[in-house]
Amino acid sequence: MSPTFSSAATIDDALAAMGAGARPVAGGTDLLVGARQGKAPLPDAIVAVDRIAELTGIRDGDATLVMGSLVTHDDLMKDPTVLTRLTALADASAIVGSHATRAQGTIGGNVMNASPAMDTGAPLLCFGTTAVLRSAGAERRLGLDELWTGPGQTSAAPGELMIALEVPLPPAGSGSCYVRLEYRRQMEIAIVGAAAAVTVEGDTVTDVKVAITALTPTIRRVPQAEAALTASAGDDGAVRAAAAAAAAAATPISDVRGSADYRRAMAEVIARRAITGALARARGEHVPVPASSALFGAGQGGAR
Amino acid sequence: MKVAAALTVNGTTYPVVIDPHLSLLRAVREEVGLTGSKEGCDDSECGACMMLLDGRPVNSCSYLALQAEGRDITTVEGLADGEQLSALQAAFLREGGVQCGFCTPGMLISATALIAANPDPTDEEIRISLSGNLCRCTGYDGIVRAVHRAATTPSGALGTVDLPAPAHAGNDATPPHRAG
Numbered sequence: 001m002s003p004t005f006s007s008a009a010t011i012d013d014a015l016a017a018m019g020a021g022a023r024p025v026a027g028g029t030d031l032l033v034g035a036r037q038g039k040a041p042l043p044d045a046i047v048a049v050d051r052i053a054e055l056t057g058i059r060d061g062d063a064t065l066v067m068g069s070l071v072t073h074d075d076l077m078k079d080p081t082v083l084t085r086l087t088a089l090a091d092a093s094a095i096v097g098s099h100a101t102r103a104q105g106t107i108g109g110n111v112m113n114a115s116p117a118m119d120t121g122a123p124l125l126c127f128g129t130t131a132v133l134r135s136a137g138a139e140r141r142l143g144l145d146e147l148w149t150g151p152g153q154t155s156a157a158p159g160e161l162m163i164a165l166e167v168p169l170p171p172a173g174s175g176s177c178y179v180r181l182e183y184r185r186q187m188e189i190a191i192v193g194a195a196a197a198v199t200v201e202g203d204t205v206t207d208v209k210v211a212i213t214a215l216t217p218t219i220r221r222v223p224q225a226e227a228a229l230t231a232s233a234g235d236d237g238a239v240r241a242a243a244a245a246a247a248a249a250a251t252p253i254s255d256v257r258g259s260a261d262y263r264r265a266m267a268e269v270i271a272r273r274a275i276t277g278a279l280a281r282a283r284g285e286h287v288p289v290p291a292s293s294a295l296f297g298a299g300q301g302g303a304r
Numbered sequence: 305m306k307v308a309a310a311l312t313v314n315g316t317t318y319p320v321v322i323d324p325h326l327s328l329l330r331a332v333r334e335e336v337g338l339t340g341s342k343e344g345c346d347d348s349e350c351g352a353c354m355m356l357l358d359g360r361p362v363n364s365c366s367y368l369a370l371q372a373e374g375r376d377i378t379t380v381e382g383l384a385d386g387e388q389l390s391a392l393q394a395a396f397l398r399e400g401g402v403q404c405g406f407c408t409p410g411m412l413i414s415a416t417a418l419i420a421a422n423p424d425p426t427d428e429e430i431r432i433s434l435s436g437n438l439c440r441c442t443g444y445d446g447i448v449r450a451v452h453r454a455a456t457t458p459s460g461a462l463g464t465v466d467l468p469a470p471a472h473a474g475n476d477a478t479p480p481h482r483a484g
């Protein structure tokens with residue numbers, strides 16, 4: 001079969017093409033690169049979804065932020081609500097690829113690509129994000145822990161298009177942070193990453209979410225790390241215990257970007273930085289976005 | 305099967321007949337015939353292929369040409385206005401931001417996008433923003449100086465550059481002491 005290409009104007013157009021076997025492409029930043037690296041050949045039938053107006057825009061509700069699947073990383077890192085209330089997602093969006101990747105790459109494509117090293121995954125998981133999948137005549141919602149089933153694999157059926165992500169907005173007194181270990185400032189893939197989202201009431205940490213990146217087959221939360229920090233004063237001992245628990249959940253692989261031993265050793269450091277950053281933001285302290293650059297920048301390098 | 309499409313590059317619309325899997329970079333270089341944009345890594349790592357798509361940067365090696373139909377594509381050939389270089393191009397020449405030149409088309413496009421988004425970037429912001437563009441000569445200091453100078457110089461003030469004669473020209477000429 002020779003390759004075919006169509007451009008959908010509506011969700012229904014896209015679903016019709018997908019029903020006939022076409023694979024969707026949005027920003028395209030993963031599709032060609034993945035094919036060239038041998039992950040998967042380019043699909044014979046491609047339907048471009050990047051001009052579907054219904055899939056664009058960030059809608060800011062009282063309790064939930066709804067992001068159309070075509071929202072770009074560049075959109076996210078500049079959105080006032082994301083910056084102030086979902087700051088870990090801004091941290092992550094601001095360091096995806098280069099400014100070319102961020103201008104074209106979409107949150108929908110990023111999530112559906114299901115890389116265990118994706119930067120936005122751990123923040124989205126900490127925030128309790130729900131994916132909205134549309135198929136011909138049906139729509140369903142599922143958590144990202146149900147969506148991601150393995151490296152590059154999701155539980156979505158071939159005819160399902162992810163149309164939006166729904167992110168509950170955290171209460172006042174919350175803060176979040178995403179940090180990754182990187183060798184290069186742009187076009188980098190996380191060697192190790194971690195996100196934390198916390199809520200502080202008075203001197204007590206009342207709610208904690210911690211997720212780890214590039215350390216397990218899918219990005220996952222670590223309940224033991226969350227338990228170690230919950231109901232604590234967010235003191236150094238509790239932070240270290242939580243970071244150690246996060247690192248203990250790691251089952252990393254060795255690859256060109258780092259050995260399993262190195263990843264395991266760095267997991268605790270990165271988790272500690274993410275938790276420390278989240279606590280600082282929850283307490284109203286300023287930690288610049290992206291936190292990775294702020295924490296690794298000139299004069300502040302090395303383990304903290 | 306190849307399909308007919310139209311690509312608008314630097315304000316001119318070109319009809320092309322291309323394979324649906326063809327990248328934007330190859331379509332512009334091989335079908336349109338504008339070879340300023342370079343293929344470095346062909347893997348979105350080096351930025352040599354960077355173009356603007358509706359004013360926003362794209363690694364064209366990793367973008368399907370057909371997705372660009374109906375959008376405004378800008379390549380390095382579109383930065384100058386006739387013989388009048390853009391301020392950024394002139395600053396690259398004045399600050400030694402060009403060595404072998406292979407990364408230059410992507411650097412210029414990337415820096416054009418940076419200055420459009422951030423008209424007065426710090427050196428640190430320039431370095432971070434251009435980190436997706438690799439210079440194999442490692443001539444980053446000159447590049448950063450050039451971007452900084454272009455951003456801080458009034459529009460047009462750098463636009464005219466008298467190009468010096470190539471330094472090696474004397475090698476081919478008759479040495480003066482033998483001339484007579």
